[in-house]
Amino acid sequence: MEKLTFQIRVADSTHKVYANQIAAEMENSAKERGTGIAKRSPSYLEAKMEEGKAVIALTGEGKWAGFCYIEAWGHGKFVANSGLIVAPEYRQFGLGRKIKQEVFKLSQAKYPESNIFGLTTGAAVMKINSELGYIPVSYSALTDDEEFWKGCQSCINYEILMSKNRQNCLCTAMLYDPKSKK
Numbered sequence: 001m002e003k004l005t006f007q008i009r010v011a012d013s014t015h016k017v018y019a020n021q022i023a024a025e026m027e028n029s030a031k032e033r034g035t036g037i038a039k040r041s042p043s044y045l046e047a048k049m050e051e052g053k054a055v056i057a058l059t060g061e062g063k064w065a066g067f068c069y070i071e072a073w074g075h076g077k078f079v080a081n082s083g084l085i086v087a088p089e090y091r092q093f094g095l096g097r098k099i100k101q102e103v104f105k106l107s108q109a110k111y112p113e114s115n116i117f118g119l120t121t122g123a124a125v126m127k128i129n130s131e132l133g134y135i136p137v138s139y140s141a142l143t144d145d146e147e148f149w150k151g152c153q154s155c156i157n158y159e160i161l162m163s164k165n166r167q168n169c170l171c172t173a174m175l176y177d178p179k180s181k182k
């Protein structure tokens with residue numbers, strides 16, 4: 001068995017070869033969990049890599065192991081760390097936490113004044129976010145950028161979100177306010 005060491009770094013265009021695999025795993029994992037997800041195409045993930053707005057983890061042998069990306073909303077007032085995914089064979093080794101820590105650092109370097117937020121149904125992500133200083137908030141504390149909420153249209157729970165007038169849904173909203181740390 002190969003030794004479990006990972007290289008975790010800001011993704012660039014050389015990582016575009018992994019985009020299909022990552023997008024497919026995101027979709028598979030959401031189906032297996034039976035939860036909703038804002039679907040992302042391989043080309044969307046490639047753009048994130050080219051823009052330096054993603055973190056990728058590879059094994060020592062160059063196999064894809066994990067990924068997460070940054071999206072800026074409301075003219076950069078809000079930043080979301082989205083699409084955290086670890087390949088099933090590398091879960092439960094602390095990789096998800098390390099990727100999230102790196103993408104959090106990258107978000108702060110790129111958008112030091114922004115509120116960082118995420119929507120999740122996952123207990124692991126809630127735990128990692130809490131460790132980073134996020135707190136649970138109501139949806140009204142998130143961005144009102146229409147483009148962000150359009151991302152939810154591909155989620156199986158979109159009707160629930162709209163029936164609640166976009167004020168609530170199955171995901172827990174969590175937010176890190178940089179001002180609260182100053």
Ligand SMILES: CC(C)(COP(=O)(O)OP(=O)(O)OC[C@H]1O[C@@H](n2cnc3c(N)ncnc32)[C@H](O)[C@@H]1OP(=O)(O)O)[C@@H](O)C(=O)NCCC(=O)NCCS
Pocket residue numbers: 029030083084085086087090091092093094095096097098119120121122123124125127128
């Ligand atoms: C969620 C995910 C990224 C976690 O990655 P991971 O590498 O297994 O996570 P880690 O090993 O870093 O675990 C971080 C913490 O979360 C906990 N955790 C991990 N998976 C968990 C689960 N399914 N349920 C509850 N807690 C979990 C771990 O115990 C760990 O806490 P601890 O160190 O105090 O024990 C991974 O399971 C995954 O890719 N899932 C499918 C996609 C997904 O759900 N993405 C999140 C969308 S918002």
